[in-house]
């Protein structure tokens with residue numbers, strides 16, 4: 001299996017960690033989404049990473065669907081199958097993914113738009129969304145158990161990425177998330193190797 005990926009992506013880090021946890025080997029292929037390379041577009045018509053190319057040529061995206069696939073392949077070691085557990089994990093995974101989606105859009109506004117074309121109210125809206133999502137995670141992360149799930153990997157990927165891109169801007173008022181990440185890194189030593197990095 002090959003994962004179109006980048007070292008900084010929070011979503012790719014989530015998939016890398018989930019695959020490592022369940023012992024499914026994945027070869028990572030660095031993809032420059034800005035260049036829209038043909039092999040990435042063949043694996044994901046949306047041109048985004050992560051995208052997974054299976055050995056039989058089948059393709060999968062996005063990170064939530066790839067993690068669901070890893071969950072199925074691993075005999076459900078990533079998502080609890082009881083309804084309450086499933087709801088909790090999928091809700092927190094979606095919240096973490098949504099925070100990442102919003103914060104990335106605000107970064108892209110700065111990265112890809114000429115200064116005179118930037119629309120600050122739109123950036124502000126994305127950041128309000130991201131911070132509300134972080135507050136939601138702050139309120140609920142303590143209820144996650146010790147056994148790693150897709151929610152753990154989504155939150156850890158997200159916070160690792162925020163430490164790269166928004167250091168000093170997300171931690172205040174969110175002590176549970178800060179402590180949770182430190183605890184996760186202790187409990188899942190591969191985090192240090194697999195977390196987002198520049």
Ligand SMILES: N[C@@H](CCC(=O)N[C@@H](CS)C(=O)NCC(=O)O)C(=O)O
Nearest residue numbers: 009010011033048049050062063064
């Ligand atoms: N919600 C998606 C988000 C994927 C995503 O936005 N990936 C970014 C990199 S972190 C990307 O491919 N950006 C390129 C683009 O939007 O053109 C997921 O969970 O996989």
